[in-house]
Amino acid sequence: MAVKVLVVDDSSFFRRRVSEILELDSDIKVIDFAVNGKEAVEKAAQLKPDVITMDVEMPVLDGISAVKQIMASNPTPILMFSSLTREGAGATLDALDAGALDFLPKKFEDIARNSDDAIKSLQTKVKEIGRRRLPRFAASTATRQSSRPTTARPNSSISQPDRTFQRAGNANISSGTAKASGKKYQLVAIGTSTGGPVALQTILTQLPANFPYPILLIQHMPAAFTPAFATRLNSLCKIRVKEAQQGDRLEPGVAYLAPGGQQMMVESRGSLKVFEDDSPRITYKPSVDITFASAAKAYQGDVLAVVLTGMGADGRDGARMLKQAGATIWAQDEKTCVVYGMPQAIANAGLASEHVALPDVANRISKEVGC
Structure with missing residues (x-):
């Protein structure tokens, strides 16, 4: 079964480019687009994608806030696109704190030495994290708070996401x-x-x-x-x-x-x-x-x-x-x-x-x- 992807970006060019690259792989299907974080949160709940690709800077609701809301209500593997700048690094780390699983440079030429490798890298990452099925339920606030690892930065506004799949140890x-x-x-x-x-x-x-x-x-x-x-x-x-x-x-x-x-x-x-x-x-x-x-x-x-x-x-x-x-x-x-x-x-x-x-x-x- 193909990995279902929701592509989120306020740039129509980037949405189209990401979609074209992903659908070169028959094991990936782009099911819809969102142009801002608010729309991403709504479509994540409606469409239940296997993977979401997410921009950081968007109008209405930014990518980091969208990740937080999605992970609180409809936990979904999220791949962030980031600029390779100091500010981009900080924002991407914030997104990972919020629950995103991985990231890639937004400029595809920064992903690999040539375009073919860059395309393969994006497709592979989407398929790999798409296999990690996160629990599709929102744990109660009390349960999430009691089970979160204490890793939040002092004075951080980012609460720790539901990482049930990473807490389920194998006692055997x-x-x-x-x-x-x-x-x-x-x-x-x-x-x-x-x-x-x-x-x-x-x-x-x-x-x-x-x-x-x-x-x-x-x-x-x-x-x-x-x-x-x-x-x-x-x-x-x-x-x-x-x-x-x-x-x-x-x-x-x-x-x-x-x-x-x-x-x-x-x-x-x-x-x-x-x-x-x-x-x-x-x-x-x-x-x-x-x-x-x-x-x-x-x-x-x-x-x-x-x-x-x-x-x-x-x-x-x-x-x-x-x-x-x-x-x-x-x-x-x-x-x-x-x-x-x-x-x-x-x-x-x-x-x-x-x-x-x-x-x-x-x-x-x-x-x-x-x-």
């Missing part, structure tokens, strides 16, 4: 009561893609200020977004979070976010190398594989690596190198992933010793490293 796979292995570590590394910003925020905001090791964060994200994302996480977390820079010395209780468009490597125990990578063979910049592989070389088995939600298989090869060096590999469980791609690649390769539900990850990490 892992639980917050699992015991620590007793293994000693020197580094924690976390790789993720689609759905990662929310997943990372959920995990990092629960880690204690006295976290004993440095943390490497590899999130597939454009260069314009990583400074804003690092700043936002730092404002929310007890640990310190910063965008990684060339020559950074790794410190306990500090998380280093790989800069968008660059690669981050552990050069030796205690220092980072951040560099431009023009290799056409490397799809992801930053790449989880590259960072994981460097950690395996520098820290051998003294690494706890976690692969979270995301499309594709980035992280599998690097995790294999870590595993061979004696490191511990965990993967997010399928039920709480936005897209079960990267963790599935880890699972299928037999690399993960645990499959952990998102709400349990922070607690399991803290126990495992002896916080």
Whole structure:
């Protein structure tokens, strides 16, 4: 059955262009358009689309407000279109806070190296998040408030959306009561893609200020977004979070976010190398594989690596190198992933010793490293 899409944008040209691209794929059907956020909220309730593509800046009701209202009344996977500017980054992160699952640059030439790749990227993202069927009911206010993770920014006007699908852990796979292995570590590394910003925020905001090791964060994200994302996480977390820079010395209780468009490597125990990578063979910049592989070389088995939600298989090869060096590999469980791609690649390769539900990850990490 084709994925049903509602396209929301105040530009008639952009609505038409997005529709044309999506319907080149026979597995996608654009069922209607909305020209502002208010109309999007109404049509989301009427048409029950599988996916909504949403602009940020629109008249009558902006995209962020529309996302909040849709997620409160008719939870639907939403893909945001964003400008690659500092303001665009902030607005897109607000939209993710409000419940959107993922985003793409509004200029298609920014998506990939050529138009064919850009078209494929948009189609793939829509189909992937369209498979994530969110619950089509509005939980009571009391239920939503009692079950929300405490990740809202101080003084933020954005309430946390209903993320029932990300709270439904699988007790048969892992639980917050699992015991620590007793293994000693020197580094924690976390790789993720689609759905990662929310997943990372959920995990990092629960880690204690006295976290004993440095943390490497590899999130597939454009260069314009990583400074804003690092700043936002730092404002929310007890640990310190910063965008990684060339020559950074790794410190306990500090998380280093790989800069968008660059690669981050552990050069030796205690220092980072951040560099431009023009290799056409490397799809992801930053790449989880590259960072994981460097950690395996520098820290051998003294690494706890976690692969979270995301499309594709980035992280599998690097995790294999870590595993061979004696490191511990965990993967997010399928039920709480936005897209079960990267963790599935880890699972299928037999690399993960645990499959952990998102709400349990922070607690399991803290126990495992002896916080």
